[in-house]
Amino acid sequence: MKTVQTAVIGCGYWGPNLIRNLHEEPRAHVRYVCDVNPARLEAIKRRYPSVKTVADSRAVFDDPNVEAVFVATPVETHFDLASAALKAGKHVLVEKPLTDSAASARKLIALAERCKRVLMVDHTFLFTAAVQKMKEIVESGELGEIYYIDSVRVNLGLFQHDINVVWDLGPHDISIANYLLDRAPERVSAVGASHVSRQIEDVAYVTLYYPGNLLAHFHVNWLAPVKVRQMLVGGSRKMLLWNDIEPSEKIKVYDSGVTVRPMPDGRPDKGDVYKTLIQYRTGDMLAPRLENIEALSRVVAHFLDCIETGREPLTSGRVGLEVIRVLEAADRSMKMHGEAVNL
């Protein structure tokens, strides 16, 4: 495959990681880096003297050699930049969340289809060895019926000035849960509070109701003194704990659970009889080995694969839209103190 000429728009927090990974990828070449902040461009220039640094994204869109564009700018600019890129015939990888509204996300998806270009959203976590392993375990049925997913994603800052903590951290958990469960939630209930700024929730709890009595609950928080990245997946046969802070043994599978011997009529009875029917199992714990590859390098490789083959990305525009629908519902529910919003 010939080298794909690429451009990265936005080099604040995430952009430089993209640029670094693109340099490691033999199939890609970074032709442009674009940012409104000259200081950032200088830093890039010092590290990568061969890259063209520009302040105006039009230079990128006007260059017919550029085939693929990476949008790593603030959320409110995603739609305009991605649309312009698609209209200019570029394939686009957009930082999460895809856009700032389901409406604009739908437009973007339609546009990409019209332009026959790849539209991918960078839900990086789906490409981590940990989530890939969890997906494998869940699909194998090893956990039995999934009862709940519980995630805690908290730390001190960093604040986004344009979106709340649900829009900032929630996309990780929502995209992971949808991916693991292979379905979308029916209903969302969320509560939150704004402390540092009256307009922007900095602490929130989001509950997703999935078909089949399955709850997924996310605690997202910018005001926690410690950094926690933990997800529990409770199943009828086994249970899984993912601690992404751990340097090793990030995933632990517990051969533990509760078994209920049903009554003749198929449902457990109350009282002492009922009690005797419940049994606990505490068994071995296994921490499966995880490959040690940077997820973002896989994101880049997958994006290039999709360009080459025309295949739909694992994290397509549609996947990005599902995430945004939940985010919008969470905002609505928070304003109603937790009243559920149907999707």
Added chain:
Amino acid sequence: MKTVQTAVIGCGYWGPNLIRNLHEEPRAHVRYVCDVNPARLEAIKRRYPSVKTVADSRAVFDDPNVEAVFVATPVETHFDLASAALKAGKHVLVEKPLTDSAASARKLIALAERCKRVLMVDHTFLFTAAVQKMKEIVESGELGEIYYIDSVRVNLGLFQHDINVVWDLGPHDISIANYLLDRAPERVSAVGASHVSRQIEDVAYVTLYYPGNLLAHFHVNWLAPVKVRQMLVGGSRKMLLWNDIEPSEKIKVYDSGVTVRPMPDGRPDKGDVYKTLIQYRTGDMLAPRLENIEALSRVVAHFLDCIETGREPLTSGRVGLEVIRVLEAADRSMKMHGEAVNL
């Protein structure tokens, strides 16, 4: 003070701990232990040959020598046993939750007043060195304005056959939050799911709205592969983490936080200006030394003090009632998928 003659009704899980602590307490003597299960009584008899073991609680109530009764039976029996004890002129310490409804709790409180007897509920955690230290820190103002309380109280079982996970584990968090914040919540939103039994929630999330934009959120779960007992208290100046599983350094106070320089009109602005006004602090962490005393021995001592002095217990019937009002609201909210219930 002369020795108080006591009786313990119910020696399942909690009763034996009570009996052990009563034996260590010079001001009390265990005259009776009562249980419907003969095997349990035998075990007690072997360990404490001097104790009278009886199957029928009337033997306890009819003995004029018995001054104080400890009720450690299933929740649905608390009201009847505590009422009978009070009517028989005994002081009563009831296992948490006080009763199975706010209505019966109110009756019990009124009865205790009429009988001029001490009615105390065993919210043991309020007597731990950890919670006492947390109360001291919160009251000192060291944390600044309290933003939120977040608690995770999960493990595998044990199931109560008569109450759900909120009624089983929630009273700890509710009583602690009310105690630390020195106020009662205005509104409750809760979500939950039943997996092992259709009737009884085994996973639940409860949000308490306190006056002043303050959220307290509790994750209670009987289906977790690991045991977690963790509470975060986020403040405007400092933040506190209580990990009750840790053998030492259970409480950590982080000199970390977010400071916002307000705009002339007193509220932070949006956009870049706003961003420049936010500053993060990450400072030292202090783990204060905690005394090493069993909380239940303090509960027993406090109960005896109240009998002696007539003072109202720290965990009075009123305190127990506040907890139950939240539990009832949580049940209602869960049935409405998180819709808030006002108190």
Added chain:
Amino acid sequence: MKTVQTAVIGCGYWGPNLIRNLHEEPRAHVRYVCDVNPARLEAIKRRYPSVKTVADSRAVFDDPNVEAVFVATPVETHFDLASAALKAGKHVLVEKPLTDSAASARKLIALAERCKRVLMVDHTFLFTAAVQKMKEIVESGELGEIYYIDSVRVNLGLFQHDINVVWDLGPHDISIANYLLDRAPERVSAVGASHVSRQIEDVAYVTLYYPGNLLAHFHVNWLAPVKVRQMLVGGSRKMLLWNDIEPSEKIKVYDSGVTVRPMPDGRPDKGDVYKTLIQYRTGDMLAPRLENIEALSRVVAHFLDCIETGREPLTSGRVGLEVIRVLEAADRSMKMHGEAVNL
């Protein structure tokens, strides 16, 4: 089997645990508790009113009904008390270490044989679920060839006034290592220092050389701010970590190691060639489930079994002697700044 009448001599730190476990054991009855300290006897009397408490051990030895004696007194008294008990025809379980010298230990072993009585030393750790599981794993060959054992057993105090930290904590590690490896060391090297008292080492490091190039190293320390109870067992195929502080997952087996492809002449070569022959494996980690039984109850049961069957205890006098020989060698080596002492 009829109930064995027992006596416990010494109820300082360990005695009360013995007494509690003896009460739980249906095959044993505690007839006497003996201690020079009246306050301790009172505390026992309050908890176990049926027990006879005496200050003079002769009362125990003179009572023909007493069949078994538990010696839980300071080390320097072990020999006299155990000898007296054996001469009086009692079976004896002695707290570790068996005595304060190899010479006296040998005498005790000979005496027990002459008297045809059971002599057992309470190396409790060998009866824990963790050590039993480790023994099972080592014997299965799962770890391959054992390369080393490394143990850290440190905390703040408690000081023994009559023995140093090696004699206090070392017996655990020595007895475990001898048990796991099923052999005795050939050579001992130890270093230590005394800080709090000039006469008594409070920090020490002991190295045992076992046949077959196998090192066991123990760090024992009374002056550490944190409590650590950790043992590594490194093997050619897998490696094991035992963390006894953990409430669960105390044992972790790592499918990790180093493999060397030998050269034609059977030994690895140096230089680049050599490098290419070394391969690292990092695989899954398994934490096997451990039974939850108090080790001391198994010690008591095993002692009673040996009395009944006449079988030699797992922790016989001989086993206790092996431990003391290492302790004496460690003392000698420490005085010579680590110079090895052959056994």
Added chain:
Amino acid sequence: MKTVQTAVIGCGYWGPNLIRNLHEEPRAHVRYVCDVNPARLEAIKRRYPSVKTVADSRAVFDDPNVEAVFVATPVETHFDLASAALKAGKHVLVEKPLTDSAASARKLIALAERCKRVLMVDHTFLFTAAVQKMKEIVESGELGEIYYIDSVRVNLGLFQHDINVVWDLGPHDISIANYLLDRAPERVSAVGASHVSRQIEDVAYVTLYYPGNLLAHFHVNWLAPVKVRQMLVGGSRKMLLWNDIEPSEKIKVYDSGVTVRPMPDGRPDKGDVYKTLIQYRTGDMLAPRLENIEALSRVVAHFLDCIETGREPLTSGRVGLEVIRVLEAADRSMKMHGEAVNL
């Protein structure tokens, strides 16, 4: 200050980190990168297109524009390369350990003095925020008299083909201990074993005897299933724990210790009297905030400062020599099964 033209010789494991930090340092410019392995040079060229890559170090020494050379090659080559660089009038920063023998280290120091050039060894850890904080705490006297230093530095591989585990990992602990204690040890005792290769110890324990009854003990190990980087500093008044694996709270200072009230004659007595004189303190724990700066960037900056000012580096050739003297003594002691070697 004008930009210093630099060259990096060796870009295996450490070299690339040096190159990256040199690129971030405005006062330095990387003119050459030298390595015998073409693949490595290509990787560097891709990342830093402006750098000249050469296979032969003579190109570096012959270029008069090069002022400073970084030697990051295998240990056995340090002396020849550093000598050549000094003779060519370059300032030299050498990866640790400085050389493979005290004799060659002395020659290098003498040569640097004759050439009036800066000779610095890269004992990176001395420039970490953690060690700087520890030094500050030790010097403040907060810990009281230092009793011992205990370090555990273990993990799985990586193997050096030319040096054993003591020469590979030991320099970190030796340089840190000498720095914290501000003195050199008098005596060394070490034990070790070779498993993977008969010639090269892969597990070792090194004890340093410092003046004043102070032990420093290091466990270095290439065959451990888990990575541990932990150092204890025990003092008469407080104790410090450094866990370098922790993402935060790397350093914890425990206000814990043992106090002995001396007898009239100034020394504690034995027996019960003695016991009553010992008191334990367990107090608060403080985890001081640490700055978040990469140590290697400080190493580079310090090296440039010394070139500019002619000041002797914190990690001068002399400091590097002290480390090597201990390494040689440890090798000798290991061959004698722990017999102490005087320095």
